Amino acid sequence: MQRDWPDIFGGLLLAILGAGAALWAAMYYDMGSLRRMGPGFFPVLLGAALFLLGLVIALPALARSAEPPKIEPATALAVLAAIVIFALSLSRLGLAGATAITVLVASLPAPRKGWVWRIVLALGVTMLTVLVFSVGLRMTLPVWPRLS
Amino acid sequence: MTTWEGLLFGIGFVTQPEVLIYCFLGVVLGTFVGVLPGIGAMAAISLLLPITYYITPEAALIMLAGVYYGAQYGGAVASILLRLPGTPQSAVTTLDGYPMAQNGRAGVALFTAMASSFVGSMIGILVLVLLANWLSRAATAFGAADYAAMMILGLVAASTIGTARPAKGFAMVTLGLLLGCIGTDVNSGAQRFTFGQTELLDGINLVALAMGLFGVAEVIANVRNPDRQSVAARIGLRRLMPSRDDLRRMVLPMLRGSALGSFFGALPGTGSTLSSFLSYSMERRIARQPERFGKGAVEGVAGPESANNSAAITAFAPTLTLGIPGDPIMALLLGALVIHGIQPGPMMLEARPEMFWGLVASFGIGNLLLLVLNLPLIGIWVAMLRIPFNYLYPAILVFLCLGVYSVRGLSFDIMAVAGIGLAGYLLAIAKFSPALLLLGFVLGPLIETNLRRAFLISRGDPMIFLERPIAAGFVIATVALLLLPVWKAWRRRAHA
Secondary structure: OOOOHHHHHHHHHHHHHHHHHHHHHHOOOOOOOOOOOOOHHHHHHHHHHHHHHHHHHHHHHOEEEOOOOOOOHHHHHHHHHHHHHHHHHHHHHHHHHHHHHHHHHOOOOOOOOOOOOHHHHHHHHHHHHHHHHHHHHOOOOOOOOOOO | OOOOHHHHHHHHOOOOOOHHHHHHHHHHHHHHHOOOOOOOOHHHOOOOOOOOHOOOOHHHHHHHHHHHHHHHHHHHHHHHHOOOOOOOOHHHHHHHHHHHHHOOOOEEEHHHHHHHHHHHHHHHHHHHHHHHHHHHHHHHHOOOOHHHHHHHHHHHHHHOOOOHHHHHHHHHHHHHHHHHHOEEEOHHHHHHEOOOOOOOOOOOOHHHHHHHHHHHHHHHHHOHHHHHHHHHHHOOOOOOOHHHHHHHHHHHHHHHHHHHHHHHOOOOOHHHHHHHHHHHHHHHHHHHHHHOOOOOHHHHHHHHHHHHHHHHHHOOOHHHHHOOOOHHHHHHHHHHHHHHOOOOOHHHHHHHHHHHHHHHHHHHHHHHHHHHHHHHHHHHHHHHHHOOOHHHHHHHHHHHHHHHHHHHHOOOHHHHHHHHHHHHHHHHHOOOHHHHHHHHHHHHHHHHHHHHHHHHOOOOOOOHHHHHHHHHHHHHHHHHHHHHHHHHHHHHHOOO
């Protein structure tokens, strides 16, 4: 048992976000009046509310203890990297290339060891993806890598 | 033509073998396309719209109605089995449907979703046929202040969903509302929080938000989770069909959900999202053991699923009587009519009664076919969970990225999924509810528009929310909901 860090950090982060949004909106967007609200009115209101709610979450949590959460930074990194790689490579490597690389990267944190199953999986998912999205749904995407 | 004659005529019309085949085809295609994460009814109908050029308008419409229901159910399948909701309505279904699947009750959850959508649609059809005029009159009686007050009531009622601390729920709704502000302000044209990114002019992509908050966060949390790897072992032990107790538990939530959905569906734009959240929070409030919710309560699937399906049907009332489509999907269905040279609107009932009644009957037949077709398929869907998670999740990631990409064709949206996924993972660790964020995000622009309109009409006088009887009712209900926990705590102290 330790302090309720998730609520403390989560609350503070939300409070900062809210304050930031409210200040940004107040500085750059027109507030208008209650009768004729400008584009800044609603964001300022919401930002202020989020700031208060963040404090309401964080402050009582200081005095409370909770189970420490399990965080897996390596898994998160691999999964998010796979998505970014997919986004970046889709237009250059085509659907097939992007899918194969993404599956390989995404499968890195999987508990099962070995490389053979990862490669087989990449090939299998690539085939399935091309069949479903390109052949079946006729999505307008280049399938193969551009050679030029 | 009286109502019953019309209905019989419609049923006779759509039960012609060739029409039935198209309906069947639509339901099958819709279900399979809908299961793909992020590709919902909207995308499925747009994809299949060109095919309808080659068939008669009646068959086309009925096929598209089939696609619509199929895709909606397919979305529920993805939400229950994999926690991949493409719409805010199916986000509600994940709240209890996904835990049910994790407990080895995936078959029961799928059955519940299917039966509830069937009951919801049937009640919706009944209401549409009998009360179409009354519903559209009620919808037009709603002014800007009434809409704003109603949606705020919905947000407050939903805020206790899925979190132990109300402040965390409210914070998520507020964050969602704030994220909804991103993009071009509809009233003034000002660009808010876009930071020069042209991709943000239309705001954050809803599907990217849903996929990041639910799908990606869930994948990260489960890759190295031994429990998730052994879900398959739990499936084999339990039956696929619901027990008598399950059936008994789902009947009343279905009826209440359908009633809520039938009413709210008639209000353009917000109906099906609002009614599914309201239904969920109502079921949890009146349940004898509210603590079961969020851990796999049948009621939590039955209520919202019937609510959003009945809302989807009664959304057609304003379309038919006033010529205003209630949501984008309805607009698309009507577009299909226009392609075939039929003008939908108030005159359709007199000019083309066979179209009107055929349409109503096709809603019913489409849902019936969906039920017949998918009952045997439940086993196959559940078998998807037998695939070891090691092999499943890389495919999920690729599919959800493509689903997001299919909405607007922007790589930017896939990048956004990564960012939102990280946020979603952190929110899940700190036990914040992503469903509430999504609700706030969807309702945000509507609330803002209606609030601004209401204050413009009243010249800045907030009394408009108390002078209009409908708005005042919602305001009183909201205040009562906020004060209820305070009163309960006070009473507990008084007793002690």
